[in-house]
Amino acid sequence: MNEKRTYFVVSLIVAAFLIVIIRLINFQILNQEKYLTYVKKQYYSKEKVIRPRGIVFDSKGKILAISVPTIKIFAIPRYVKNKEEVAENLSIILKKSKFEILRKLNSKKRYVVLADNVDKSLKPRIKKLISDLKEWNIGIVESSKRIYPYKDLIGNTLGFVNRYNGIGAEGLEYKLNKYLGGGFDEISFLKDARGNPFTIEKNRDNNRDIKNIYLTIDSNIQYMAEEALKELIRERRPKEALVLIVDPKTGDILANATYPNYDPNRYWKYRKFKNITFQNAYEIGSLAKPFVLAEAIDENKVNFHKRIYCENGKIIIDGVRIKDHKRFKYLTPREIIVHSSNIGTIKIALQLDPKKIYQRFKKLGFGKPTGVFPGEASGILREDIRPVNVAYASIGQSWTATAIQVAMAYSAIANGGYLLKPRLIKGYLEGNGEIKELDEVEIKSKVFSDKSLRWLRKTLKLVVEEGTAHSGKSKYFTIAGKTGTAQKYDPKLKALSNEKFYTWFAGFFPVNDPKYTIVVFANEPKKIRKWERIGGGKVSSVVMLNLIDRLMFYTKQKPDKLYFTQNK
Amino acid sequence: MKRFNYQQKRDFATISELPKDFKVFKKYVKYFIGFLVIATALVYYSYLNFQIEHEITTLTKQKSMLIAENYELKKDITVLSSPERIGKIAKNKYKMKVAPYSEIKFIENNE
Numbered sequence: 298m299n300e301k302r303t304y305f306v307v308s309l310i311v312a313a314f315l316i317v318i319i320r321l322i323n324f325q326i327l328n329q330e331k332y333l334t335y336v337k338k339q340y341y342s343k344e345k346v347i348r349p350r351g352i353v354f355d356s357k358g359k360i361l362a363i364s365v366p367t368i369k370i371f372a373i374p375r376y377v378k379n380k381e382e383v384a385e386n387l388s389i390i391l392k393k394s395k396f397e398i399l400r401k402l403n404s405k406k407r408y409v410v411l412a413d414n415v416d417k418s419l420k421p422r423i424k425k426l427i428s429d430l431k432e433w434n435i436g437i438v439e440s441s442k443r444i445y446p447y448k449d450l451i452g453n454t455l456g457f458v459n460r461y462n463g464i465g466a467e468g469l470e471y472k473l474n475k476y477l478g479g480g481f482d483e484i485s486f487l488k489d490a491r492g493n494p495f496t497i498e499k500n501r502d503n504n505r506d507i508k509n510i511y512l513t514i515d516s517n518i519q520y521m522a523e524e525a526l527k528e529l530i531r532e533r534r535p536k537e538a539l540v541l542i543v544d545p546k547t548g549d550i551l552a553n554a555t556y557p558n559y560d561p562n563r564y565w566k567y568r569k570f571k572n573i574t575f576q577n578a579y580e581i582g583s584l585a586k587p588f589v590l591a592e593a594i595d596e597n598k599v600n601f602h603k604r605i606y607c608e609n610g611k612i613i614i615d616g617v618r619i620k621d622h623k624r625f626k627y628l629t630p631r632e633i634i635v636h637s638s639n640i641g642t643i644k645i646a647l648q649l650d651p652k653k654i655y656q657r658f659k660k661l662g663f664g665k666p667t668g669v670f671p672g673e674a675s676g677i678l679r680e681d682i683r684p685v686n687v688a689y690a691s692i693g694q695s696w697t698a699t700a701i702q703v704a705m706a707y708s709a710i711a712n713g714g715y716l717l718k719p720r721l722i723k724g725y726l727e728g729n730g731e732i733k734e735l736d737e738v739e740i741k742s743k744v745f746s747d748k749s750l751r752w753l754r755k756t757l758k759l760v761v762e763e764g765t766a767h768s769g770k771s772k773y774f775t776i777a778g779k780t781g782t783a784q785k786y787d788p789k790l791k792a793l794s795n796e797k798f799y800t801w802f803a804g805f806f807p808v809n810d811p812k813y814t815i816v817v818f819a820n821e822p823k824k825i826r827k828w829e830r831i832g833g834g835k836v837s838s839v840v841m842l843n844l845i846d847r848l849m850f851y852t853k854q855k856p857d858k859l860y861f862t863q864n865k
Numbered sequence: 866m867k868r869f870n871y872q873q874k875r876d877f878a879t880i881s882e883l884p885k886d887f888k889v890f891k892k893y894v895k896y897f898i899g900f901l902v903i904a905t906a907l908v909y910y911s912y913l914n915f916q917i918e919h920e921i922t923t924l925t926k927q928k929s930m931l932i933a934e935n936y937e938l939k940k941d942i943t944v945l946s947s948p949e950r951i952g953k954i955a956k957n958k959y960k961m962k963v964a965p966y967s968e969i970k971f972i973e974n975n976e
Contacts, residue, residue: 360939363940366929366933417937421930446940450949520952773966846966847963856966
């Protein structure tokens, strides 16, 4: 009987242990994650701190954007014993008002941020203060601050990082979120039974792979472009303006100076963040004429020696009167481009298959975004084969393009007829110090025949030497380009304005071995003199005179103009 | 004959068993010593570990501070070498200007 009782008691004890073990297996192994989450929810509250992002370098290795480690000082006011003393000592270290710190310490919030983005070198002093005063409810958490050392230089191309969530919100910072990292880290506060946090615990995840990015931008060229642009703005007071410099052989964007611009360090003080080079499309005016002539050459519809009657400056098509900026009579196709005759170009365009003109524009990359920048505009290019619309399209009215599309189309003239994909990002820095390319040089297609290229190069050189862009020509370097002036639509007049224009210059230099493609644009530039006629040549000349020689000097280029080299 | 009570009998029994116990103890003493040596080694190892860990923590903190300082310095270098600042110093302090190409001599490199 006794033995039976003993077995019974023992089996009861074993069963009890088994139950406990099974429960433990359930808690610790089978549903571990679930119960850990409960515990964390019950015992911890969370606060977010900004994680550092990768560095953005220019093509020469100069820093354009960097995340500098900082510290954030927290307090749990309810448990801070001697608030007065804490405020006084912290105010000395942080060089902040004592009353401001005291006000925060006296608040009824569960926890407060006493100071954000504090220089990390102050950390040991603050730690010592915490330990001297035995105020364990003041905590330090590491954070980071995005800094753009060149301020507004290339500001709106770089974009900015949202200061609250540490994620790229505009421009390249937005586009490169995947590589640069950033965002939040979470820190945990241990809660008491009433839910009040009483200890700060750090909980960092440093394993995220962040990359340092190299751009194609050269900050020195960018600075030169911005200086030249400032001259244009001072002289002409346009609503918007830009200077874009591209390497025609690789499609690398070397500089993109735009107005309006902003300082990404203080982005919240600005309202407009658009980068007009990529995100706005405008009518390109006479910049379209060389493309029409190229199509005419390829279709064998143009005789270089035959003079075309330019109707003395006026033509009526489908009942619509189109005017020239001068009363031209007879001009050769070359003279039509050099002097930018609308009517001459329209007459050539009307001999061509209208669909092929639009196809040519599309082949040149117009009507679709290049994909180099976030939120890029595509421009509007609608095929309309009515003669009046073909006429307007041939002179760059009634359709729009972005400055980057224009730059790539003119780069194609410079590089032997190849349309390239523009590049802003060179690559990212690998562990071994080498740059791994993100976007390789990409040739989309050959868009000009060799015959049309030979003709275009000669003609565009003449445009700068003796045509509409002559006021911007260099003494030392040959430049090929085309000016463009597009009338803006005036909603008050319900017609094209004779006072408001988009002015353009697009070209490349030196002509025989082009190193740079340049696009200069201004929206509604003002007249310097009352009698002056606004035009792409005159408006852009200030940029060309200030920029081209300086740029060539920077890259140690020898002048290529014949008379200069002979004199030397 | 002297009679012994129960307690005294137990004491005698214990005393008579002592040499037996001691023999057993003697037999295992080397194991005890071995255990003690291992335990001391473990404690010392743990102490060393703690020391190294402490050193690593201190060095990690130092590294983190140096990284922060390095970033700060990198930023400062960039600010100081900015084209805008250098351009201003060149123009205003040293009265420099962009050299016209007419005054530049080009040396041909025939190598």
